[in-house]
Amino acid sequence: MSPLLDVNGVTISYGDVEVVHPLSFSVDRGEVLGIVGESGSGKTSVGLGMIGLLPRNGRATGEVMFEGRNLLAMSTGELRRIRRRSISVIMQNPAKALDPCYTVGAQFVEILRLREPMSRRAARAEAEQRLRQVGIAAPAHRLKAYPHELSGGMAQRVMVALCLATNPSLLVADEPTSALDVTIQAQILELLKSVIADLSGAVAIITHDFGIVAQLCTKVCVMNAGRIVEAGPVADVFAAPQHEYTRHLLSLLPGHLHHDDQTRPARDEAESPI
Amino acid sequence: MIKSPTPLLQLTNVHKAYPVAQGLGRRLRREQRRVARAVDEVSLTIEPGQSVGIVGESGSGKTTVARMILGLVEPTSGRVVFEGRDVTHVPHAQRRRLGRDIQGVFQDPYSSLDPRQRVRQIIREPLDIHRIGTSAERDMRVRELMDQVALPRRYLHSYPHELSGGLRQRVGIATALAVGPKLIVADEPVSALDVSVQAQILTLLSEIREQTGISIVFISHDLAAVADVCDSIAVMCLGRVVESGPTRQVYQRPRHPYTQALLSAVLPTDPATPYRPIKLVGDPPSPLEPLTGCVFRSRCGQAEAICAELTPQATDFGDGQHASCHVAARILAPR
Numbered sequence: 001m002s003p004l005l006d007v008n009g010v011t012i013s014y015g016d017v018e019v020v021h022p023l024s025f026s027v028d029r030g031e032v033l034g035i036v037g038e039s040g041s042g043k044t045s046v047g048l049g050m051i052g053l054l055p056r057n058g059r060a061t062g063e064v065m066f067e068g069r070n071l072l073a074m075s076t077g078e079l080r081r082i083r084r085r086s087i088s089v090i091m092q093n094p095a096k097a098l099d100p101c102y103t104v105g106a107q108f109v110e111i112l113r114l115r116e117p118m119s120r121r122a123a124r125a126e127a128e129q130r131l132r133q134v135g136i137a138a139p140a141h142r143l144k145a146y147p148h149e150l151s152g153g154m155a156q157r158v159m160v161a162l163c164l165a166t167n168p169s170l171l172v173a174d175e176p177t178s179a180l181d182v183t184i185q186a187q188i189l190e191l192l193k194s195v196i197a198d199l200s201g202a203v204a205i206i207t208h209d210f211g212i213v214a215q216l217c218t219k220v221c222v223m224n225a226g227r228i229v230e231a232g233p234v235a236d237v238f239a240a241p242q243h244e245y246t247r248h249l250l251s252l253l254p255g256h257l258h259h260d261d262q263t264r265p266a267r268d269e270a271e272s273p274i
Numbered sequence: 275m276i277k278s279p280t281p282l283l284q285l286t287n288v289h290k291a292y293p294v295a296q297g298l299g300r301r302l303r304r305e306q307r308r309v310a311r312a313v314d315e316v317s318l319t320i321e322p323g324q325s326v327g328i329v330g331e332s333g334s335g336k337t338t339v340a341r342m343i344l345g346l347v348e349p350t351s352g353r354v355v356f357e358g359r360d361v362t363h364v365p366h367a368q369r370r371r372l373g374r375d376i377q378g379v380f381q382d383p384y385s386s387l388d389p390r391q392r393v394r395q396i397i398r399e400p401l402d403i404h405r406i407g408t409s410a411e412r413d414m415r416v417r418e419l420m421d422q423v424a425l426p427r428r429y430l431h432s433y434p435h436e437l438s439g440g441l442r443q444r445v446g447i448a449t450a451l452a453v454g455p456k457l458i459v460a461d462e463p464v465s466a467l468d469v470s471v472q473a474q475i476l477t478l479l480s481e482i483r484e485q486t487g488i489s490i491v492f493i494s495h496d497l498a499a500v501a502d503v504c505d506s507i508a509v510m511c512l513g514r515v516v517e518s519g520p521t522r523q524v525y526q527r528p529r530h531p532y533t534q535a536l537l538s539a540v541l542p543t544d545p546a547t548p549y550r551p552i553k554l555v556g557d558p559p560s561p562l563e564p565l566t567g568c569v570f571r572s573r574c575g576q577a578e579a580i581c582a583e584l585t586p587q588a589t590d591f592g593d594g595q596h597a598s599c600h601v602a603a604r605i606l607a608p609r
Binding site: 189 | 331468497538540544546547551
């Protein structure tokens with residue numbers, strides 16, 4: 001059987017500049033793929049481009065097979081219907097991703113009623129339920145709040161709850177914790193972990209942080225300058241990185257905080273590979 | 275640690291409160307103006323040649339401390355003493371002399387460099403302002419500084435927008451070094467940069483420290499970055515220093531529950547290592563609300579009745595480490 005999401009020879013360009021060169025990977029149900037790289041490596045272009053969310057000047061070519069259909073060959077309307085039903089995206093900055101003009105409750109009700117016809121009252125009840133699931137105390141109170149009244153951690157919890165409301169079969173998370181403090185990041189990662197464990201679909205996490213890959217993902221693609229330089233199961237890539245660039249990035253990780261007796265290895269002073 | 279007779283910089287019980295904007299209604303009702311306490315009773319000593327890291331979450335007041343050291347913000351109360359001289363309320367016009375001794379490196383090298391100046395002008399400007407050397411000497415010095423921060427000379431006539439983030443931060447560091455300061459305050463100097471570039475900039479800062487013996491105050495939310503550059507650290511939580519001491523020691527044996535939580539939240543980078551962050555309940559309390567007792571108690575798993583009543587004072591553990599925690603003071607104090 002073919003995987004849930006099969007990316008085949010996809011390129012992404014802005015104007016005349018090709019920023020992602022033909023690349024292929026796949027994610028199946030139950031798998032958590034990490035797309036990792038530095039800024040400018042093209043990881044976000046791939047992650048958002050494969051589901052048709054590029055900015056207006058961006059163009060994706062190639063083939064993205066999702067549930068047996070090519071997302072890149074669809075009309076905008078068709079693509080939107082598929083996304084509405086089966087794909088959710090957790091954005092980096094929840095404060096920007098939520099609509100500042102509407103309360104959390106209004107945004108929740110809208111999404112739930114798009115999913116299936118239901119009364120506002122029933123939608124509100126479900127929204128409360130879902131907010132409670134992501135660890136928000138006093139959900140009825142929070143539904144009346146506007147996004148700017150929420151702290152960063154709480155806004156990201158709301159975002160996660162919204163993304164799960166449609167029971168998506170593909171969840172894409174673009175740097176889900178980069179905008180948060182380290183203690184809040186820990187809370188959100190715990191939440192994502194439990195969410196992923198309950199999800200029957202596939203997950204793709206775009207991040208620059210190998211720590212997040214190590215903790216959440218089952219497989220990983222390392223990107224550099226628009227190409228996948230290394231891909232494989234997380235345990236293998238971390239234990240025996242094959243590519244020079246992966247080794248370089250892994251060597252920069254602050255492992256010593258968890259290994260008290262080790263002194264920190266000397267920093268690699270190689271020029272930036274970008 | 276042996277204290278030299280005059281420390282380079284000493285903050286004594288500094289406070290900073292910002293008045294909160296108030297609507298017309300509240301003003302007409304003559305309600306008392308509310309303040310946000312950004313920094314509350316912070317004391318900090320920096321010896322010549324020492325580098326101190328200040329870590330904490332956003333809103334912990336670490337940047338306000340940096341700005342007070344730089345003289346960009348005046349403390350509401352408390353004293354700032356530089357080389358034995360009280361500089362808490364130096365008028366703006368007399369700040370210039372102090373600028374030769376204390377310089378800043380800022381977080382965002384995209385917005386902290388003048389987009390309309392070339393690299394040569396940017397690095398030269400402090401020399402012009404402080405009238406150091408002749409024009410020819412200043413140009414020589416600019417080239418020396420570029421070499422010192424490993425900024426290739428071909429960028430001499432480039433504009434900031436032509437440079438990558440790492441190169442821009444090198445320009446920022448060269449500018450800070452230009453006047454030969456005794457203290458550099460680096461406020462999140464690598465947070466805006468990619469990991470591999472971060473490593474280069476941290477290495478550069480460590481090298482500069484070794485070569486020049488300059489003191490550095492390094493402000494960061496990234497505990498690993500601080501570990502690279504600093505001999506000692508101060509951990510801030512909601513405007514207060516809750517723990518301080520030699521970096522390695524604090525990291526290996528954190529005594530304050532907040533430090534323990536911060537360290538446990540750093541992601542292990544080995545997939546085989548389990549990730550067990552200490553769970554903190556809820557969000558940090560608002561600095562607008564008056565808070566009695568310990569600033570961390572609402573999120574602390576070990577909080578007791580006394581933590582809500584009494585503000586814990588810094589306990590000296592006898593090994594250079596200080597922590598402001600009732601529980602740690604009782605359990606961990608050496609007999």
